[in-house]
Amino acid sequence: MTKYMNLREKAVGYTRVSTNLQVERDDSLERQTARIRQAARDNGWELLGIYDDVASAVGKDSLVHRPGLGDALALAAREDAFIIVTEPTRLFRNRHFGLKTLRASGAKIYSLKDQCFLSRKKLGEAFRAGEDQAEVTRDATSKAMAKSARLSRPSKKAGEHSRVSRKIRSEEIAEQIADILELDPHFEMLKHREFAEILNARGLRSGWGRMWNAASVRDRRARAMEILHERRAADDGDDDFAKSRKSSSRSFKQHPAPKSGEIIHASMPSADAVDRNPRGRVPPDEVDSTDQAFRDNPLFGLF
Structure with missing residues (x-):
């Protein structure tokens, strides 16, 4: 770790926020920018510019998706300037790729969090810690999303x-x-x-x-x-x-009901017929016409 001793006068600021601000709790771009400008004024640095990105810093190809960082490194190399960040994981969260990129560019990194230039070892430790934290965040996010999906899934009922x-x-x-x-x-x-x-x-x-x-x-x-x-x-x-x-x-109307007061006469069976048929049933061949008319009346059997 090397303290800044006014050896360099030119600086290039870099800020970044993740695409998922709520999960990583990143500082806003405006807050990071304000801190970098204040540090430049306090130390008398010539601030050549501040570049920013809204992207993840985890993947091996993260530089491809962060043109702001590429421009900041290119400007620092041309002007022999150093890079200012609020803290090192704004740059990378992949140790191997981060150290390789910085070595190729030759840029020095000043961290406002540490209030100093960071050595290769300190940068590697910071990038590794950022990588581990990103892994924990991804796992927590995946579990939360899976739980939310289960809760939102309609029940069988x-x-x-x-x-x-x-x-x-x-x-x-x-x-x-x-x-x-x-x-x-x-x-x-x-x-x-x-x-x-x-x-x-x-x-x-x-x-x-x-x-x-x-x-x-x-x-x-x-x-x-x-x-x-x-x-x-x-x-x-x-x-x-x-x-x-x-x-x-x-069919019912073919046999009209008797008029009021009209009496229907029916002959009684003979004594011989009763003896032959003790239950009072008279064989059909012995029923006279008057008895047959009585039976044909629609009111037969109702009284």
Whole structure:
């Protein structure tokens, strides 16, 4: 570690923030810039410029994605100046690549955090510490993202409820389409595209709230036709029942009820017939016409 002794007068500032500010808790570019300018004024350095990047300093090709650092190193080499950073991991977080790059450029590094020029050994230690910290940060970030994904994933019960809701909504729309088909028989003969225009004109929308087209209307129209056939079959069944009731009513009217006060006379069976049939049942061949008329009356057996 070498203390600054006013051996150099020219300096080039460099600042960097990561692409993920919340994770790494980087100082803002403005704060880093302000500290570098203040140090230059306090020490009487000629500040040739300050370059910045918003990128990670971890990867082996990090210099490719940080043109600001490349420009700062090039300017320092041309002007025989040194590089000022707030702390060394602003430069690199990869020990091998960082030391190799600085050796090739020949630049000296002054750290405001350490208040001195950093030796090759100190730079290597700082870059290695930054690399380790970046690895810990990546692991923590990956775990946090995985946990967030698990928490945000809908449960099986919620998914089932959603499917049921969609099915109910789909059936409701099919019922509405069936209502429209009933309005005009010619609607059944239209092509899907033409029928979709009818639905759109009537303000009916799909389950997603979108307008209909030939593709989206196909399945719902098919289900609506099934519903329409079911309705017609139910109507036909009601007609058959009504016809049977009407026929039964006509049969009952063929035997009008007796008028008020009218007495219906019926002959009693003979004693011989009773002896032959102790339960009072008279064989059909021995029932006279008057008894037969009594039995034909619709009120027979009600009293």
